[in-house]
Amino acid sequence: METTKILIGYAVYLPVALFLTLYVSKTLFKNSKIYMLDIFKGREEIANATNKLFETGFYLLNIGFALLIMKISIYTDSYQNLIEALGSKIGGFSIYLGIMLFLNLYFFFRGKRKAKESQTPAIDIEPAYKS
Amino acid sequence: MNYNLLGYGIFIAIIVFIIVVVGKICYRNGNIFVAELIPGHLDLCQQINKSLLVSYYLVNIGYCAMTLVGWDRINSPLQLIEVMALKVATIVCILSVLHFLNIYLLTSTIHKLIK
Numbered sequence: 001m002e003t004t005k006i007l008i009g010y011a012v013y014l015p016v017a018l019f020l021t022l023y024v025s026k027t028l029f030k031n032s033k034i035y036m037l038d039i040f041k042g043r044e045e046i047a048n049a050t051n052k053l054f055e056t057g058f059y060l061l062n063i064g065f066a067l068l069i070m071k072i073s074i075y076t077d078s079y080q081n082l083i084e085a086l087g088s089k090i091g092g093f094s095i096y097l098g099i100m101l102f103l104n105l106y107f108f109f110r111g112k113r114k115a116k117e118s119q120t121p122a123i124d125i126e127p128a129y130k131s
Numbered sequence: 132m133n134y135n136l137l138g139y140g141i142f143i144a145i146i147v148f149i150i151v152v153v154g155k156i157c158y159r160n161g162n163i164f165v166a167e168l169i170p171g172h173l174d175l176c177q178q179i180n181k182s183l184l185v186s187y188y189l190v191n192i193g194y195c196a197m198t199l200v201g202w203d204r205i206n207s208p209l210q211l212i213e214v215m216a217l218k219v220a221t222i223v224c225i226l227s228v229l230h231f232l233n234i235y236l237l238t239s240t241i242h243k244l245i246k
Binding site for chain 2: 003006007010040045046048049050052053054056057060061063064065066067068070071
């Protein structure tokens with residue numbers, strides 16, 4: 001009897017985690033293309049390739065983590081315990097996803113800043129050279 | 132019914148699928164980075180990329196086959212799902228760490244190349 005309740009828990013947890021991962025990475029990487037173009041100085045094909053590779057890595061990391069924390073263990077066999085366990089699992093997973101999202105955003109901003117830093121000397125020097 | 136044998140079959144199927152899909156994506160998007168290495172020799176760079184893909188398959192699938200040793204005895208379908216999730220998750224996490232390392236190396240190299 002306990003077996004079936006845990007199986008119900010897995011059947012709820014896995015689609016929710018997969019859907020969350022899919023949704024978050026779709027939103028993130030639809031908007032990240034602009035940053036990539038900026039980082040790679042307008043080379044569109046390199047920007048697209050890097051964006052796609054980042055997206056794959058994001059999927060792998062998050063789905064791997066979701067599967068890693070999947071195991072549910074409840075002691076008494078009741079729906080209340082099942083829902084509590086599911087709540088802590090899904091909540092923990094979405095907090096993790098949020099942290100990952102902000103980390104990725106930080107990387108994008110850092111890359112943009114670095115690209116700008118390496119560009120500014122060239123722009124500064126050029127007018128002085130011309131005059 | 133021996134659940135261990137069933138588990139090995141499903142595990143290898145899932146892992147080979149994931150590795151092949153990820154390898155195809157990396158191959159398609161990695162062509163452009165490899166092409167920057169030797170400018171003007173596109174076909175040579177594609178051959179390099181192809182051999183990189185094959186070695187990636189060999190290393191990863193070989194490692195997954197090696198991890199088949201040392202599974203616990205599986206007694207119920209519930210345990211099968213749990214063990215499977217844990218094993219697949221470990222492999223996927225290792226793969227993602229390697230993948231991010233690769234992206235880091237590629238982007239730092241490409242910044243030097245296109246400067």
